[in-house]
Amino acid sequence: xxxxxxxxxxxxxxxxxxxxxxxxxxxxxxxxxxxxxxxxxxxxxxxxxxxxxxxxxxxxxxxxxxxxxxxxxxxxxxxxxxxxxxxxxxxxxxxxxxxxxxxxxxxxxxxxxxxxxxxxxxxxxxxxxxxxxxxxxxxxxxxxxxxxxxxxxxxxxxxxxxxxxxxxxxxxxxxxxxxxxxxxxxxxxxxxxxxxxxxxxxxxxxxxxxxxxxxxxxxxxxxxxxxxxxxxxxxxxxxxxxxxxxxxxxxxxxxxxxxxxxxxxxxxxxxxxxxxxxxxxxxxxxxxxxxxxxxxxxxxxxxxxxxxxxxxxxxxxxxxxxxxxxxxxxxxxxxxxxxxxxxxxxxxxxxxxxxxxxxxxxxxxxxxxxxxxxxxxxxxxxxxx
Amino acid sequence: xxxxxxxxxxxxxxxxxxxxxxxxxxxxxxxxxxxxxxxxxxxxxxxxxxxxxxxxxxxxxxxxxxxxxxxxxxxxxxxxxxxxxxxxxxxxxxxxxxxxxxxxxxxxxxxxxxxxxxxxxxxxxxxxxxxxxxxxxxxxxxxxxxxxxxxxxxxxxxxxxxxxxxxxxxxxxxxxxxxxxxxxxxxxxxxxxxxxxxxxxxxxxxxxxxxxxxxxxxxxxxxxxxxxxxxxxxxxxxxxxxxxxxxxxxxxxxxxxxxxxxxxxxxxxx
Numbered sequence: 001x002x003x004x005x006x007x008x009x010x011x012x013x014x015x016x017x018x019x020x021x022x023x024x025x026x027x028x029x030x031x032x033x034x035x036x037x038x039x040x041x042x043x044x045x046x047x048x049x050x051x052x053x054x055x056x057x058x059x060x061x062x063x064x065x066x067x068x069x070x071x072x073x074x075x076x077x078x079x080x081x082x083x084x085x086x087x088x089x090x091x092x093x094x095x096x097x098x099x100x101x102x103x104x105x106x107x108x109x110x111x112x113x114x115x116x117x118x119x120x121x122x123x124x125x126x127x128x129x130x131x132x133x134x135x136x137x138x139x140x141x142x143x144x145x146x147x148x149x150x151x152x153x154x155x156x157x158x159x160x161x162x163x164x165x166x167x168x169x170x171x172x173x174x175x176x177x178x179x180x181x182x183x184x185x186x187x188x189x190x191x192x193x194x195x196x197x198x199x200x201x202x203x204x205x206x207x208x209x210x211x212x213x214x215x216x217x218x219x220x221x222x223x224x225x226x227x228x229x230x231x232x233x234x235x236x237x238x239x240x241x242x243x244x245x246x247x248x249x250x251x252x253x254x255x256x257x258x259x260x261x262x263x264x265x266x267x268x269x270x271x272x273x274x275x276x277x278x279x280x281x282x283x284x285x286x287x288x289x290x291x292x293x294x295x296x297x298x299x300x301x302x303x304x305x306x307x308x309x310x311x312x313x314x315x316x317x318x319x320x321x322x323x324x325x326x327x328x329x330x331x332x333x334x335x336x337x338x339x340x341x342x343x344x345x346x347x348x349x350x351x352x353x354x355x356x357x358x359x360x361x362x363x364x365x366x367x368x369x370x371x372x373x374x375x376x377x378x379x380x381x382x383x384x385x
Numbered sequence: 386x387x388x389x390x391x392x393x394x395x396x397x398x399x400x401x402x403x404x405x406x407x408x409x410x411x412x413x414x415x416x417x418x419x420x421x422x423x424x425x426x427x428x429x430x431x432x433x434x435x436x437x438x439x440x441x442x443x444x445x446x447x448x449x450x451x452x453x454x455x456x457x458x459x460x461x462x463x464x465x466x467x468x469x470x471x472x473x474x475x476x477x478x479x480x481x482x483x484x485x486x487x488x489x490x491x492x493x494x495x496x497x498x499x500x501x502x503x504x505x506x507x508x509x510x511x512x513x514x515x516x517x518x519x520x521x522x523x524x525x526x527x528x529x530x531x532x533x534x535x536x537x538x539x540x541x542x543x544x545x546x547x548x549x550x551x552x553x554x555x556x557x558x559x560x561x562x563x564x565x566x567x568x569x570x571x572x573x574x575x576x577x578x579x580x581x582x583x584x585x586x587x588x589x590x591x592x593x594x595x596x597x598x599x600x601x602x603x604x605x606x607x608x609x610x611x612x613x614x615x616x617x618x619x620x621x622x623x624x625x626x627x628x629x630x631x632x633x634x635x636x637x638x639x640x641x642x643x644x645x646x647x648x649x650x651x652x653x654x655x
Binding site: 036039043044048107108110113119123124126130183186264265341344 | 477478479480481482488491492493495496514523526527528529530531532547548549550551552553555556557558559560561564565566567568569587588589590591642645646647
């Protein structure tokens with residue numbers, strides 16, 4: 001089926017070329033980072049994880065979000081999603097590729113990466129994260145590819161695929177749970193030390209993933225002859241609505257616990273993010289913007305008239321995606337490091353090379369996504385004749 | 386699990402790098418034993434301490450902060466530590482590497498501060514901080530490659546050659562004890578100051594205080610303790626007659642963030 005990704009319009013090739021250019025620049029800067037060290041980033045002794053790990057965390061969510069189309073179809077026999085499960089699975093693949101690349105560019109000694117396999121360490125959550133992320137990537141490739149191929153050949157998907165499909169459902173929950181466990185089990189990091197971190201990660205995942213999928217569906221309808229379907233888009237919209245409300249609720253629970261108990265180790269991080277601490281407040285506007293975007297999106301989405309209006313739904317989905325990205329991809333990681341365990345306030349901001357490498361990884365993700373979605377729409381168009 | 390490098394460190398910790406013929410032999414055997422593979426095998430090396438090695442089962446340090454009242458008092462210890470371990474001096478604060486350094490009371494003991502202490506001398510007293518060599522170390526738990534590990538005598542060590550630079554240990558450490566080599570440290574170590582008996586590091590790995598494991602192996606006290614003129618003591622907590630036990634018995638001591646349950650091995654007399 002791969003050949004389907006090679007036949008395209010001029011616009012398609014223009015987009016691919018654009019992505020390749022961004023990737024090329026990103027690779028060049030990554031080589032520079034390899035040569036100099038991670039000192040070219042804004043990370044420091046105090047804030048030892050930054051933009052890369054934050055993107056990784058957010059994208060694990062986008063990958064897990066694919067569950068929201070797979071689960072209704074396979075467990076609840078919600079037939080309408082049969083048309084788009086493949087989009088959820090392929091979105092997960094491209095998000096996972098980005099996750100793995102973000103981990104790789106964050107390593108100080110990427111050439112020693114395989115030490116994680118040579119010296120397996122079950123008491124390290126990073127070991128489990130490696131297993132769940134690669135496992136989920138593998139499951140989605142197996143399932144997605146075989147289901148699509150069966151569809152192309154007009155035959156039912158092979159029976160041996162069923163266990164993999166069922167396994168992929170709890171596995172999706174697993175990837176974001178283990179990713180939350182990377183953070184929430186660390187003593188002395190009050191911001192992350194909350195049992196609701198994994199549920200909150202999942203809620204924002206089930207909002208951001210399907211929101212992005214709504215936007216992709218609308219785009220596919222526009223640029224190809226395949227229509228993912230009005231009902232499908234509406235159902236995704238409802239899923240986004242529930243998930244973003246739950247996400248904001250979970251966050252509220254966290255704010256209550258930290259601010260009402262007034263335990264400094266928990267409260268100071270929120271104070272830093274939303275009001276600034278000891279005169280350091282560079283993230284304050286972004287954090288308020290995130291909350292504002294999510295709340296306005298909720299107001300739009302709970303109104304059936306607005307939700308059923310596709311342009312309005314699209315606007316709400318953009319807000320959800322950007323809002324959750326600011327929340328997780330910007331505040332979640334730096335927020336946990338500021339103030340640091342010795343209560344010094346050292347702020348973090350990504351540098352230009354760091355942003356370029358980040359853009360390069362995103363471009364790889366979009367390249368994979370474009371190629372995979374091109375194959376899907378190609379198969380669907382063939383079927384339409 | 387026990388690859389040659391790790392075993393080398395364990396053995397070297399006892400028999401010491403370049404500490405003469407007694408030490409050299411098990412080191413060579415360690416290399417011969419694994420054939421360079423990554424596979425799991427039973428350790429065949431019997432750890433052979435040097436005659437002069439200081440042996441303990443629970444190493445700890447006591448710092449008498451009453452004897453250290455100004456930054457100048459701490460300087461010789463920090464200097465001794467950083468010199469003997471080839472710790473680079475980086476001007477960029479983000480990239481700073483430090484094994485032993487000075488903090489104010491409110492930073493060394495956040496949560497123990499009160500506004501009345503702030504007026505008193507204790508708030509302005511400089512506190513020496515370093516890796517606590519926790520009995521229950523979160524960094525060891527977090528490391529995905531066992532590049533940071535705990536020895537039988539309680540010392541939390543780093544294998545600079547196995548570390549992949551993921552910095553999970555830095556996120557896990559509640560004491561900010563760990564530094565990352567954000568760039569090649571070698572240009573920032575003065576040639577004349579280089580201690581050829583201790584390795585320099587490469588970029589992209591984490592490092593921290595090792596309780597001078599390499600000095601204990603040849604019968605020496607940690608460099609900071611030697612330079613402290615009696616303000617710091619080092620010894621085995623499991624030995625009731627040790628100096629550290631004596632100091633803990635006779636003085637009220639505090640440790641950093643005891644409530645986290647990591648059980649630090651550095652005690653402070655205030």
